[in-house]
Amino acid sequence: xxxxxxxxxxxxxxxxxxxxxxxxxxxxxxxxxxxxxxxxxxxxxxxxxxxxxxxxxxxxxxxxxxxxxxxxxxxxxxxxxxxxxxxxxxxxxxxxxxxxxxxxxxxxx
Amino acid sequence: xxxxxxxxxxxxxxxxxxxxxxxxxxxxxxxxxxxxxxxxxxxxxxxxxxxxxxxxxxxxxxxxxxxxxxxxxxxxxxxxxxxxxxxxxxxxxxxxxxxxxxxxxxxxxxxx
Numbered sequence: 001x002x003x004x005x006x007x008x009x010x011x012x013x014x015x016x017x018x019x020x021x022x023x024x025x026x027x028x029x030x031x032x033x034x035x036x037x038x039x040x041x042x043x044x045x046x047x048x049x050x051x052x053x054x055x056x057x058x059x060x061x062x063x064x065x066x067x068x069x070x071x072x073x074x075x076x077x078x079x080x081x082x083x084x085x086x087x088x089x090x091x092x093x094x095x096x097x098x099x100x101x102x103x104x105x106x107x108x109x
Numbered sequence: 110x111x112x113x114x115x116x117x118x119x120x121x122x123x124x125x126x127x128x129x130x131x132x133x134x135x136x137x138x139x140x141x142x143x144x145x146x147x148x149x150x151x152x153x154x155x156x157x158x159x160x161x162x163x164x165x166x167x168x169x170x171x172x173x174x175x176x177x178x179x180x181x182x183x184x185x186x187x188x189x190x191x192x193x194x195x196x197x198x199x200x201x202x203x204x205x206x207x208x209x210x211x212x213x214x215x216x217x218x219x220x221x
Contacts, residue, residue, distance in 0.1 A: 033208065039148075039149075040148075040194075040216070041213075042211060042212070042213040042214060043152075043196070043211045045208060048208050058208070090151055090152075096157065097142060097154040097157055098142075098152075098154070098209060099154070100151035100152050100153070101151060102150075102151055103150075103151050
């Protein structure tokens with residue numbers, strides 16, 4: 001069983017608010033990823049990191065930022081939430097295969 | 110990306126066998142993953158193939174042909190709980206298993 005956690009699991013927030021989605025893993029994996037996925041649709045890579053102080057933009061990274069100050073922690077921040085950000089956000093970490101967290105379902109009103 | 114292609118939907122009945130195909134770009138090939146994703150849940154790892162041939166794990170098997178850029182996931186003795194989306198994924202070309210490129214997923218529906 002993979003030990004990767006995301007909080008909050010569900011979030012409803014108003015337009016314009018700044019939010020941070022948390023992701024932590026206890027497996028000591030160097031590689032971590034953030035994905036966005038709408039219901040029934042494909043996964044889109046937002047950001048990824050290959051280790052502390054290393055972050056890269058994915059295919060869909062506009063309007064969000066990440067940081068990797070500690071190996072186990074990879075938070076995602078939306079500076080100003082918009083209704084178009086309504087989606088499920090999945091965090092993953094890997095040594096080889098990727099292990100996914102349970103996801104955060106975000107609704108922006 | 111890796112130009113991953115897989116069928117959008119498949120249906121089958123309980124107890125049957127189903128094969129989900131996936132094609133990918135072969136240059137810089139570095140292995141192929143299969144994931145299962147139930148509705149509203151996160152993907153879970155099923156298999157990883159890097160060499161040609163069939164790898165069996167219980168009711169699920171995965172096959173790879175590197176020369177043809179082709180893989181399939183074989184599900185035997187289908188159960189209702191196998192209804193899910195099945196994602197084919199390949200690492201970035203030439204990378205040491207970094208980012209993955211996911212296909213759009215094949216939505217499998219198992220009927221009683």
